[in-house]
Amino acid sequence: MAVSTTPVRTQLSTLLTLTHTEIQIAQTRVVQARTEAVATELRENAENGKLRAVAIEKVLRELGGIPEITRPLVGRGVALGKTVLEQAQPLDEALLGDLALEQQLLGRAKYVKALGTAHDLPSVVDLADTLIDAHTATVDWLTTVLAEEAIGGPAALRRTPTQWASGVLATAVTLPGSVIARGADRVIDSVSRVPQRIGGLRSSAKETTENLRSAAKETTETVAVTLTAGRDAALEAAEEAARETGATGIAETIHSARVATGTITADDLPIDGYDDLTVGSAVSAIKELDKPSDIRLVVDYEEAHKDRQGVVSAAQTQLASIAKEIAGTN
Known part of the structure; x- marks a missing residue:
């Protein structure tokens, strides 16, 4: 018995360590x-994780194994180390790490079920079925949260200040290449248009000079308009320009600045008369939104002003529904 169940006990011991890591992360x-x-869902997941750990220990003892006292400490230590390290990561990378853990737990639970079936151990098979159901649900949830993050949020989890900064840094690192590429495109486009603008290669030097002066004047006027515009208008224009050029990361950073400085107004929202809506009316209106950017705008405004949890929760639920459809976790 002791020899034949060694693979099962080995896998259960590993599952126990990983489960304690999962609990700490939750x-x-x-x-x-x-x-x-x-927050309630995460607390429940942590409590359910503790119940799963107890169940794993029980089956281990039934098989003649003795759960190691140090395993919970090891699992929690791994989780603590992960938490510290991921502060230097963007939120999506941290969530991908969580997902990898859950997928490993799910894979091992399926393996344990196969081992339990091969060794004719009903208690192991029953335990494995419970673990499979739990980890499948968590994998789906994390996949959905990642999809929410991918389409711009609001995700179920917020970035920590360090993760927000690392996300901005990641954008900054990739920015020079993007700027150079777009700049090169503009230069090539400008060069290709030179013959048209100056009337052909045989145009006179005077005509060339006039064209250059005209271009310089237009540029100066554009800069002047931008500089004389108010802060709010400048931020709004900058965000719009960033989105039009495909610089989504920069646009999100500017958008965050607009939220922080209170420059998003009710007129920016996709819901008319938003400030006058009750919680129930706002929730009903949010359920009609199908664009993630519109939902995000409502959440940003709501959190910066009334911060009604019922409204924010409804918006997050609506976005989660869209994310589930995209991720195929419905």
């Missing part, structure tokens, strides 16, 4: 929850 994620509903 507990640390609570502070990142965007809404109380998400």
